[in-house]
Amino acid sequence: MSNEKDQVIEGHSYDGIQELNNPLPGGWLATFYITIVFAIGYYGYYEVLDGPSQAQQLEMAMAKIKDKQKKVAAAEASKPSGETEIDLAGFIADTSAMKTGEEHYKAKCAACHGQMGEGLIGPNLTDKYWIHSQGQAPGLLSAIRKGFPTKGMPPWDAIIPKKDQVALAAYVFSLQGTNPSGGKEPQGELID
Numbered sequence: 206m207s208n209e210k211d212q213v214i215e216g217h218s219y220d221g222i223q224e225l226n227n228p229l230p231g232g233w234l235a236t237f238y239i240t241i242v243f244a245i246g247y248y249g250y251y252e253v254l255d256g257p258s259q260a261q262q263l264e265m266a267m268a269k270i271k272d273k274q275k276k277v278a279a280a281e282a283s284k285p286s287g288e289t290e291i292d293l294a295g296f297i298a299d300t301s302a303m304k305t306g307e308e309h310y311k312a313k314c315a316a317c318h319g320q321m322g323e324g325l326i327g328p329n330l331t332d333k334y335w336i337h338s339q340g341q342a343p344g345l346l347s348a349i350r351k352g353f354p355t356k357g358m359p360p361w362d363a364i365i366p367k368k369d370q371v372a373l374a375a376y377v378f379s380l381q382g383t384n385p386s387g388g389k390e391p392q393g394e395l396i397d
């Protein structure tokens with residue numbers, strides 16, 4: 206081992222410093238061979254097997270980002286900002302809010318959803334089935350504000366004062382499970 210290590214290269218002596226012919230360190234060599242193997246694989250994948258070019262990879266990445274942006278935008282659009290956390294159940298004990306909500310309901314909603322929310326032209330608001338609103342704050346508020354003009358429900362945002370909209374949503378929420386007689390058959394999906 207030792208004589209292999211310190212092989213002198215004839216005539217390679219400079220200012221008294223003798224050059225030796227030692228093998229390269231194993232770790233260095235291993236890295237070097239790995240780069241060769243990697244290069245063969247890389248060339249094979251991208252040049253021989255026609256792997257995606259950088260432009261194609263960029264396109265794929267952009268498509269993914271655009272897709273995500275669309276999903277986020279759609280999710281954002283479906284909930285009025287800051288109101289996703291409103292707990293409508295908390296208003297049920299508030300008799301003045303319930304009274305305000307009931308007044309608006311009887312005056313503006315009952316014609317289509319029935320006096321007790323049992324459903325008429327509009328769907329039954331007392332069951333666990335929902336087409337749009339999932340029976341919670343963001344969906345109910347959005348239904349009240351924007352309505353479903355193409356499906357026969359007008360928007361109420363400009364008519365019902367902002368401060369009363371949550372009370373009305375809470376009143377509609379309170380109708381859930383009341384099971385009035387003559388209830389319209391369930392529509393939409395079961396939301397439990």
Ligand code: HEC
Pocket residue numbers: 309310313314315316317318326327328330334335336337338339344345348349353356357358359361373377392393
């Ligand atoms: C002119 C009739 C009409 C009036 C008035 C009306 N609605 Fe509606 N409403 C509808 C119809 C029709 C639908 C169902 C839309 C659909 O099928 O996509 C609906 C749907 C809803 C939904 C969604 C139900 C679900 O399954 O997701 C809610 C909540 C709702 N209305 C609440 C109200 C409230 C509160 C009022 C009073 C401010 C009101 N509506 C006034 C006709 C009406």
